Amino acid sequence: MANIISDETIEYVGILAKLELSGQEKEQAKKDMGRMLDYIDKLGELDTTGVEPMSHVFPVQNVFREDVVTNGDTREQLLSNAPEEKDGMFMVPRTF
Amino acid sequence: MSKQYETVIGLEVHVELATKTKIFCGCSTAFGAGPNTQTCPVCTGMPGSLPVLNKQVLEYAIAVGLATNCDITRYAKFDRKNYFYPDNPQNYQISQLYLPICRNGGVEIETEEGGVKTVGIHEIHMEEDAGKLIHDEWEDCSLVDYNRSGVPLIEIVSEPDMRSAEEVIAYLEKLRLIIQYLGASDCKLQEGSMRADVNLSVREAGASEFGVRTEMKNLNSFKAISRAIAGEMERQIDLIESGEQVVQETRRWDDARGESYAMRSKEDAQDYRYFPDPDLVPVRVSDEMLAEIRARQPEFRNDKMKRYKEEFAIPDYDIEIITQSKHMADLFEEAVALGAEPKKVSNWLMGETLRLMKEKEVEAEDLRFSPEHLVKLIGLTDAKAINSSVAKEVFEVMFEENVDPEQYVEEKGLKTVNDEGALRKAVEEVIAQNPQSVADYRGGKEKAIGFLVGQTMKVMKGKADPGAVNRMLKELL
């Protein structure tokens, strides 16, 4: 296995992705990610110099909306799925 | 301080655009609505919702780019900036990193020494604003309101070309003026429609390398910016002088305490994993689109000043002040177009308007009286229907509430009394009651008549033409 994923990397990716893995999960994740990256490294066999990265398959461009208001007050609907709400707002742990 | 230091400052200025709707959905951007009443699945990050770009946002961004001498990117894209925070409902912000809409611009500012200096603009990109977090003391939690989420912003990133707080302010004033002239934003720092983050580093004077910089956030007035710059400069120099290192970090300025503190925590990796947003398609700016926007560009301040000098017989100083605000210039031009004499309009703006702005802490962009009403007021004084002190009184009400001066004067009965008989009666009364002053005047003390005019005006409850009173007094004495 060429790609060795360190504890620090798993820790770091966990911070980025907001995932907290148990000790066992972490070991598994290190293995899985290493193997996947080995597999992805296969792409390195291809010479892609001068090839533009392709995000969109079709050259669709300039899709715009006009600046016209379309919303109504749908707060009740919005909050209908909220785990916790108060005063018409979403409640979250204190941020400051 | 043993050594000489130079401060190097670059700004990231966020400007909220004056569109009716958000950048990627049709929700209203109007201020002051109840929390979460201006939202939809798109701007609240509901699963399965998709963004569609508001064309007006692109046009404003290009217009600002043209006005700040930027190259317009003909093939631009949107990228996702990934970070978790509750005000960011998708936990990514749609912004532009790889192909921002404008690049390589700059604006000229006047330096303290009276010279001219160009502050480079690295890029201008379009992005969405975040929602609002409100702290709830009672529950010890925060509450999220997504009304602002998705409000369109442009972020103007300068080059590190500024060297003092004065230059920073001059640059911001310049940007504000350009953007206000374009009508792309009202650029109010206090209300957050213009926000500046300051990137600052210090280095020994003459050094060619930049020092380590910090980014300062939460600056919502020019004063706060000046204080924060002074504070951060001092903090960094102190660190260097005491042999410590400046840490590259984001700091939050607390203007009340006059201190900043580091915002970063272990959980903010500051690795935004930008990548092109697959839900949005690229923007291709055609020659036609560019030509159309260029054709719609307004007359900017320098051209306006030049034209005023040619067209209107008003002092250069007046021109300077009037054109400092797009709104005031519009007021001036509209009033003149309605037939008022330029000098008289200018006098109102330079005199009472500036006085009241200062007294009531009102910005030029927030002036409420209409050009029509100003013209009417000038008409009333010209026709001697009211005297100048009544006019000032009426103007103050106009300034506050934009009342129609004709209607107001009528309702309050402020019209100058031109009734010869009433005036004669008042003058006779004053002469009878002030024998001393009368004697003084008759004895050659010309000044004594002033007192008598004042007394007559009092009897007339201010509604007399002081000239007419003067004449009548002289005649009867």
Added chain:
Amino acid sequence: MGITDMTAVELAAAIREGKNTAVEATNAILARIEEKDKELNCYVTVDKEGALRQAEQVQEKIEKGELTGPLAGVPLAVKDNLCTQGLLTTCASRILNNFVPTYTAEAVLNLQKAGAVILGKTNMDEFAMGSTTETSAYGVTRNPHNTDHVPGGSSGGSAAAVVAEECFYALGSDTGGSIRQPASYCGVVGMKPTYGTVSRYGLIAYGSSLDQIGPLTKDVRDCAAVLEAIASHDAKDSTSLVREDTDFTSALVEDVKGMRIGIPRDYLGEGLDEEVKAAVLQASRVLEEKGAVVEQFDLSLVEYAIPAYYTIAAAEASSNLERFDGIKYGYRTKEYEGLHNMYKKSRSEGFGEEVKRRIMLGSFVLSSGYYDAYYLKALRVKALIKKAFDEAFARYDMILGPVAPTTAPRLGESLADPIKMYLGDIYTIAVNLAGLPGISVPCGTDSKGLPIGMQLIGDCFQEKKLLRAAYTYERAGKAGNNHE
């Protein structure tokens, strides 16, 4: 013939002619679900009352002549990653265990306008990440042909429901083969349209640049009818295309004379089950007999599709799934200390293993220092793959091959080795990278009685060619039955 074994188009005709009613059909299907679904678990949610209410309303409109389309009155099942207003939508994830959307996906709205009756939401791999429908938080779905086997995935619930007659047709989504592969495993028709043909609005995204919604049906005619109903340009989806050729039912013509069909040699090589290979080649001979010109050719870059795909899909997924944070909707952990702990616990408890695996990988390939080497590289390879297809379609009207290397594996067999599972997507994935249409058509069974599917891949916008060939093949099979 009972009512539940009719095709969707047949049922709609019977309802139009007054032989059956939408309510009858709905009741019959609900009874069937009652009977079968305990074992098969095709559905996460069955909306009995809602379905009957819709059926009554639709029936009334049909009688008044307000609804006359080829699908009016027909009950269907919707994959649980398509938002349905007022109806639980879970993506088969614990993290959405209580999410009731306030809006309906555009594709579903289009069907409702055509008089559809929504029975409920079908099981799937969690967030469409998987090839077996085993990663669902709501239990596995079993293959109706043999309940010890998986139905495929991720649209496994949809495919199984169609073949088990627990619906007349179903909607699925296909990011790397998620419609075509379960269609193949279950012996139904499944189609992934050209990217942008069906609006993605309301489809809970996995890999935004790859996802497309498509039909799973009992036959090709139904497939064309459903695709015609769901295809539309949608101003709410910036990647939605304006197409004027969406009258797909017009392509139901038995004629492949002169059609040039290429079979990539790499699609018949190592790893392909012999029985699958034999069935697919036999199917190609049927088309040849009908006048198509079939030949083998070298489609390049086949082995690079999977690593490119998993890089792009994981990267997009890691970002798309950030919104599941326990704040606005969905699962929130019970106990936490502060914001970041709340995020981490909610997400770690809410997402399953495979989803976490892909989020981790996606976050990594986008992270600072790796973006160019992994993500941009994958996008470059994607461009090369697209070019390889362009070259193929300059020579051929379509590409023919297997859908998957094997028939449906046994339950529990695949998850142990993720990479091996990913390899199973080898024939389907490139289609998504290149935005192409692809259809899976049943072409026989193996010795265990498990269905085998043939895949037809067309150039962009060539769905009609695919439908014509698939229809011709299907009719030939029904007439001669020489391919079983």
